[in-house]
Amino acid sequence: SSKPSLTPSSTPSQSQTFAPIIRPGTAKCVGYDNYKDLFLYDCTNGEEQMFMLDSDQRLVDKINDMCLKADGWLWPKLRTCSNNDSQMIWNYLDGSFVTNGGTHCLTFDPSWSVIRLKVDLCDDGSGQDWSWNELSSSVAPSLSSIPSTKPSSTPTSLPSLQAINISLLPGATASQSSTNSNGTFNTNGSPDKAIDGNTDGRWEEGSLSRTQFESSPYWKVKWSEAHRINKIKVWNRTDCCKHRILGFVLSIHLNGNEIWSSSTSTSSSVDTSTVANSYEFPIDDSVHAGDEVIVTIPGDTRILLLAEVEVFGTSTP
Numbered sequence: 001s002s003k004p005s006l007t008p009s010s011t012p013s014q015s016q017t018f019a020p021i022i023r024p025g026t027a028k029c030v031g032y033d034n035y036k037d038l039f040l041y042d043c044t045n046g047e048e049q050m051f052m053l054d055s056d057q058r059l060v061d062k063i064n065d066m067c068l069k070a071d072g073w074l075w076p077k078l079r080t081c082s083n084n085d086s087q088m089i090w091n092y093l094d095g096s097f098v099t100n101g102g103t104h105c106l107t108f109d110p111s112w113s114v115i116r117l118k119v120d121l122c123d124d125g126s127g128q129d130w131s132w133n134e135l136s137s138s139v140a141p142s143l144s145s146i147p148s149t150k151p152s153s154t155p156t157s158l159p160s161l162q163a164i165n166i167s168l169l170p171g172a173t174a175s176q177s178s179t180n181s182n183g184t185f186n187t188n189g190s191p192d193k194a195i196d197g198n199t200d201g202r203w204e205e206g207s208l209s210r211t212q213f214e215s216s217p218y219w220k221v222k223w224s225e226a227h228r229i230n231k232i233k234v235w236n237r238t239d240c241c242k243h244r245i246l247g248f249v250l251s252i253h254l255n256g257n258e259i260w261s262s263s264t265s266t267s268s269s270v271d272t273s274t275v276a277n278s279y280e281f282p283i284d285d286s287v288h289a290g291d292e293v294i295v296t297i298p299g300d301t302r303i304l305l306l307a308e309v310e311v312f313g314t315s316t317p
Contacts (some may be wrong), residue, residue, distance in 0.1 A: 010196045034194045101125040163230045163312045165223055167195040176219040176304070178212040194306040195221055201238030201277060201307040208237055209306045217304040218296040226254060226289035227313040234295060235307035242275045244305060248297045250281055 153303035166172065181188040189210025198207040211217035229252060236245050249272070252260040262270060262281055270281050293311050297304050 001304060006227055012152045016057045039147070078100060091227045099295045135261060139207070161245060163314055164169075165197075165225050165310050166223065166229075166313045167311045168197055169223070173207070173222045173223075174219070176209060176211050177217045178214055178236050180210045190259075191219055196308045197308070199278070199310075201236065201310040203238060203239055203305075207307065209304075211304045213301050213303045214298060215300050215302070216298050217302055218294055219306055219309070220292055220294040221309060221311065222292040224291075226291045228289050229287060229293070229313040231282050231312040232293060233308075233310040233312075234279045234281070235309070236275075236277055236279070237305040237307060238277050241305065244303055245276065245297065246273055247299070248295055248304070250279075251296070252283070253292040253294065254290045256262060256292075259290060260284065272315050 032130055064152060120205060150303040174195050179189055179191070189208060192211045193207050194209040196207055198205075209219055211219070217276050232252075234245075234248070234250065236242055240267075250262040253260050260283065262272065270279050272279060293309065295304065295306065
């Protein structure tokens with residue numbers, strides 16, 4: 001593919017491409033969740049790469065081998081048109097760095113770990129490509145044209161470690177006691193649906209985990225290493241059947257041992273006997289680190305449906 005033009009010739013409109021500039025920070029690598037091809041151009045080293053997605057919308061080729069200088073930046077854009085409501089960009093915090101000649105790959109602020117970007121239409125052939133000039137999970141970025149050189153300002157120091165949704169890390173693995181599908185909406189209730197970054201509680205949207213009716217069904221997410229956990233938010237089904245989650249118990253485990261439970265904690269007490277769209281659990285400071293979070297509904301003939309389980313924490317205790 002040819003090198004893209006970095007200088008737009010007109011003012012952007014809502015129908016043009018929105019793509020992020022990624023700046024250096026503290027985490028390692030970056031992925032892009034999209035239903036089309038991904039094009040990356042390294043504006044520092046003059047490299048360009050194409051990455052393809054498999055049928056599960058996961059990157060076939062990771063972006064570990066594209067490294068940046070200290071003030072480097074990247075320009076991702078979609079090569080084909082898309083009417084998706086949003087795209088998502090996130091960083092991989094797996095406790096290690098991939099290096100190339102001693103340079104850390106694709107580093108940026110972990111507070112930018114999950115960013116949703118509205119995309120109405122990708123490159124329409126006009127050669128006009130636009131970018132957010134800043135990424136933040138809490139501050140709405142302003143829109144500007146892509147600069148012809150590197151961004152005018154780059155971080156002078158690494159940001160402090162912040163809590164992120166560690167359920168979205170590549171090392172997170174979800175499982176459950178059983179799985180129930182629904183042929184009416186052609187959806188399945190696989191456990192990974194509760195850590196896909198989508199909190200939509202409508203079953204027909206295809207983003208809910210679902211067990212069979214059984215005794216004390218459970219769902220859990222596990223990491224290969226321990227994480228300091230600050231807060232957990234459990235999202236319920238919303239289109240019907242909200243009551244099915246009543247009485248659920250949330251617990252944190254380390255090496256197979258329970259170290260915290262919503263049924264025994266006093267400082268993080270949350271009423272799970274009342275119907276709600278979501279339940280937020282602040283975690284005691286005494287809980288130093290855990291490698292597994294489990295949601296259980298005690299009792300006979302129960303079913304567990306989850307729209308999302310967000311676990312906020314840091315990569316190390």
